[in-house]
Amino acid sequence: MPYTDYRSLVTCAADGEVRHAQILERGVKTRVLVQHQGQAYKLAIEPGSSHIFYTCGEDGLVQHIDLRTAAAIELFICCPIDDSRVYTRVINLNAITIDPRNPNLFAVGGSDEYTRFYDLRNYKSDGSTDFGLPFDRFCPRHLI
Structure with missing residues (x-):
């Protein structure tokens, strides 16, 4: 995590665990913050923050995590935009990024x-809002 002198690490892995590790004078202390159902592919650290990051995984779940509270907020489960795709109810997520500006x-x-x-x-x-619906979406022309 930025601004922690390389003493605070967050990871995600194929076992679905999102972990926080703190490097201390006497060793390393780790704890599980979140458990995804399936693989957790990616996390994104909020620019300029040493405490806040997002994670996503195969289960389609996007979570917001604040290390100060060690609490995860389940924001939404990503669903197909086109309802005619009855073969899947969730989109397996493998990428997340935060706008640096x-x-x-x-x-x-x-x-x-x-x-x-x-x-x-x-x-x-x-x-009270349907936050799971994106405010915008993009698809390359050759994939439409």
């Missing part, structure tokens, strides 16, 4: 042809 904006990509864009400012923890 605006940490409220992030994008995810996975097993279908779309890159989806989200704005964290639209998220409401009481479920």
Whole structure:
């Protein structure tokens, strides 16, 4: 994690675990923060923050994690944009990135042809919005 003198690490792996490791004077202390159902392919650290990052995985789940509270917020499960695809209910995610100019904006990509864009400012923890729907999406012309 940035601004931690290389003493704080976050990882994700094929076992679905998202872990935090702290390098201490007497060794390394690790803990599991999140367990995805399936592989956890990617995490994205919020630019300029030493505490906040996002993770995504095969289960289609996108989570927001703050190391200060060690709590994960399940933002949404990524679903197909086209409802005619009845063969899958979730998009297996394998990429996530945060806009370095605006940490409220992030994008995810996975097993279908779309890159989806989200704005964290639209998220409401009481479920009063349908945050799982992207505010925009992109598909290369040759994949349409």
